[in-house]
Amino acid sequence: MPALLDILPVELIQHILCQLGNKRDLTTAALVCRSFNYAATPLIYREIRAITRGHQVISHPSTTLLQRPELARYVWHVTETGIAMRSSPHMAQEITAALSLCTNIVSAIWEDYDKAVEAAFMPFLEVLVTLPLKEFTIRTTYDAGDRAWTLLNSMTGLQRLSVCSLEWDKPPRVLQGWAEQLGPTLRHLELVCPLSVPVATLIFVFARLPLLRNLRIFHVSSAAIPWIMVCLPNLTELLTVYHHHAHYPFPSTPLPRLQWLTIRMSSVDVFAPEQLWDWICSLVPHEGSLLSFSLLSFLIQEQIAIPLSFVTRLIRKHGQSLTQFHVVAYVTHEALVYLCRDCPALTSLECSVASLDMQTIAKAIEPAKNLRTLRFVSSTPAGAADTNQAVPFSAAEAKTLMLRPGSRLRIITFGSTSYSGKWVRTTPGRDPVSQIEDGFTFEVVKSRYIDDRVTWMSNRGPPF
Secondary structure (H helix, E strand, O other), X not given: OHHHHHHOOHXXXXXXXXXXXXXXXXXXXXXXXXXXXXXXXXXXXXXXXXXXXXXXXXEOOHHHXXXXXXXXXXXXXXXXXXXXXXXXXXXXXXXXXXXXXOOOOOEEEEEEOOOOHHHHHHHHHHHHXXXXXXXXXXXXXXXXXXXXXXXXXXXXXXXXXXEEEOOOOOOOOOOOOOHHHHOOOOOEEEEEOOOOOOHHHHHHHHOOOOOOXXXXXXXXXXXXXXXXXXXXXXXXXXXXXXXXXXXXXXXXXXXXXXXXXEEEEOOOOOOOOHHHXXXXXXXXXXXXXXXXXXXXXXXXXXXXXXXXXXXXXXXXXXXXXXXXXXXXXXXXXXHHHHHHHHOOOOOEEEEEXXXXXXXXXXXXXXXXXXXXXXXXXXXXXXOOOOOHHHOOOOHHXXXXXXXXXXXXXXXXXXXXXXXXXEEEEOOOOOOOOOOEXXXXXXXXXXXXXXXXXHHHHOOOOOOO
16 A cells, blocks of 8 residues: 555645645545645744643744754645743744745744733744745734834735734834835735724825735724825725724725625614715615625624615626625515626525514525525514514525525524435435435534634634
8 A cells, every 4th residue: 555655646645635634634634644744844944832721831843843943845825823922932933933934934923912912023023034924914902012013114025914913002013114125026915904093004005016916904984095095006805894983984995896895884884874875875886896895793782784775786786796795784585686686696695584483484595596505594673573583494405495496505594403414325324314316315414503603703814
């Protein structure tokens, strides 16, 4: 068997091993034979980070890299923490020495939630600026400090940047002085800003980032968002939080053609969202440009109800282009019918509805011939009874919906329960769950659905 495995190309083995879920499995694979070792070793060291428990460092990959520096060429992604850098002077020296060996590094993440962030960050940053970094994420509770920002302002060549700092006591830093260096290359930006940042400052910064295509911006007044957008002619994806705290005149300059729009509702605005719907429509004025719309509101007890008038307005403008409609909110049965009937390209639909009767749902989604994923959110519209929990889908009902004539539906989720269907080869020990065609049977598998958006929406925002 080892001789046979040695014949396989390393590139093919590596592609297979990429499907393994953790480093423990990759380490086991590296012991199979020489070819597996050649294929698995770069994957084991492609991403490195310390193993910590509380404020204690259990192990750090820098020790291995210093003992075997030839492994450093495989490192593409580094995650470092203030906890590790402050654990001991010897550990900090090992970390920076090992980092300097990683000359093929592509991305780095710095996480520190201690007040003494600058002292721990500076040695790491001083090495990082000498490496060919393309992606950088900074997550801190407190400001990184003047020395760190001076060094950050000299960094060039970044294509993705995420800066998340929640300290409001100091004057806000919104990439002033750094935007000029980032402008020629930056395509993706995630930024947490204080609400107190003047719109003129935001315009000054974003006017220097004309190539930006993906923007995730938090804690900015919603009235300032259109003014930011006019500075970004290449912007195609926007994620932001609705904060109705200021009034600015709408810019006369045309907005970019957004393709992906995600809005998060704040707990303050969710009970009075009258202005929200007009504001959303104003961000996507170009007919047929929007591919995906999402409205998320995880921080509240009750979900909002989306007006039918908003859904019809969105369909009139973008019905022919819309492929994804994801709202953690209640929509009327009429809205569900219109989305499935008037959005022929729709492949993924997520919402909360008043009734989950299988026959009613089947009739509503019948025109949606390209629909592949259907998710029903467990939620209650304001002032309505909680009827969603009373009518859960069974596997048989899910199978019936998936196997309708002309249907491409393969995933149906109700709350935390998900049903996925696929054609599998028939075996003697397999119980058929549908008709058999040419030796294949359609199988529906029930599993638990975990919405990972809940985790990041309850914090500062999602990773890229």
